[in-house]
Amino acid sequence: MDLxxxxxxxxxxxxxxxxxxxxIHLQAFANNKAGLRDKKGKLIYNKFDKLFDYEEALSxxxxxxxxxxxxxxxxxxxxxxxKKGEGNDN
Numbered sequence: 001m002d003l004x005x006x007x008x009x010x011x012x013x014x015x016x017x018x019x020x021x022x023x024i025h026l027q028a029f030a031n032n033k034a035g036l037r038d039k040k041g042k043l044i045y046n047k048f049d050k051l052f053d054y055e056e057a058l059s060x061x062x063x064x065x066x067x068x069x070x071x072x073x074x075x076x077x078x079x080x081x082x083k084k085g086e087g088n089d090n
Contacts, residue, residue: 018057025052 001009029048038044045051 015058018054021057022052022054 026048029045029051
């Protein structure tokens with residue numbers, strides 16, 4: 001298995017997890033319709049989109065992969081190696 005196939009499997013697993021979350025939230029919404037109400041007797045979540053936004057969950061996975069914070073120690077090490085490499089050129 002090469003790196004591309006591994007990443008594809010990871011992406012498939014992430015999408016599978018989102019689908020599982022969708023079904024869990026759908027069941028919670030059905031339970032809510034059955035009896036979860038506030039003090040005034042109104043439904044707490046009257047629309048499923050208020051409980052779980054499927055499109056946002058899908059787009060959130062892509063954004064997490066792109067916007068990864070860097071570790072300060074790694075940055076310091078990279079700077080050290082760059083300076084060390086520049087010192088050997090002289």
